[in-house]
Amino acid sequence: GEDVEQSLFLSVREGDSSVINCTYTDSSSTYLYWYKQEPGAGLQLLTYIFSNMDMKQDQRLTVLLNKKDKHLSLRIADTQTGDSAIYFCAEPGNTGKLIFGQGTTLQVKP
Amino acid sequence: NAGVMQNPRHLVRRRGQEARLRCSPMKGHSHVYWYRQLPEEGLKFMVYLQKENIIDESGMPKERFSAEFPKEGPSILRIQQVVRGDSAAYFCASSSGPGLATNEKLFFGSGTQLSVL
Numbered sequence: 001g002e003d004v005e006q007s008l009f010l011s012v013r014e015g016d017s018s019v020i021n022c023t024y025t026d027s028s029s030t031y032l033y034w035y036k037q038e039p040g041a042g043l044q045l046l047t048y049i050f051s052n053m054d055m056k057q058d059q060r061l062t063v064l065l066n067k068k069d070k071h072l073s074l075r076i077a078d079t080q081t082g083d084s085a086i087y088f089c090a091e092p093g094n095t096g097k098l099i100f101g102q103g104t105t106l107q108v109k110p
Numbered sequence: 111n112a113g114v115m116q117n118p119r120h121l122v123r124r125r126g127q128e129a130r131l132r133c134s135p136m137k138g139h140s141h142v143y144w145y146r147q148l149p150e151e152g153l154k155f156m157v158y159l160q161k162e163n164i165i166d167e168s169g170m171p172k173e174r175f176s177a178e179f180p181k182e183g184p185s186i187l188r189i190q191q192v193v194r195g196d197s198a199a200y201f202c203a204s205s206s207g208p209g210l211a212t213n214e215k216l217f218f219g220s221g222t223q224l225s226v227l
Binding site for chain 1: 114141143145150151152153154155158165166168201203215216217218219220221
């Protein structure tokens with residue numbers, strides 16, 4: 001079945017790195033996504049990775065993909081208080097919809 | 111270019127009433143997705159529609175819930191005879207083409223918070 005799993009909560013200090021982990025089930029997924037949800041808002045696409053890559057870097061964001069273990073991670077370098085949000089990983093399900101994990105709430109302490 | 115527009119932002123209904131949630135996709139987008147978000151449960155897929163067609167309704171409860179995306183006008187998610195358990199944030203998203211496996215990007219609205227008293 002289609003399932004995406006994430007840990008629910010992560011707390012870091014400002015300036016530290018944050019690593020948010022995700023596991024997925026569909027080995028045929030071509031793209032995997034990270035979305036960010038700020039309080040009271042909808043989800044915004046943060047970054048994505050194509051399945052034939054194992055790493056993608058975009059400024060402070062690094063996405064790592066381990067296809068063998070179906071494990072995806074998002075690393076945020078030099079985490080700021082403005083990074084406090086809920087982070088969702090997502091994979092395409094059948095029929096083209098996106099399947100989301102439960103979301104990881106990132107709390108950044110000053 | 112306006113983004114995905116959802117209204118109302120907040121909707122309060124009493125048990126047994128009907129709730130209608132509207133979603134206007136981004137300009138040029140013909141694919142609409144509805145998701146429901148409950149606290150600590152993440153975002154659950156409900157239904158995927160293309161103009162005048164339901165593509166995937168595997169996440170829709172079998173009773174009381176329906177969705178449409180007519181040729182003209184917004185997509186509507188309709189909940190009949192609401193119960194307290196329907197209280198949640200309902201998000202609409204749109205894309206310009208099918209198959210998010212091909213890197214079609216999904217854009218979200220700000221959601222409708224439904225509260226059932």
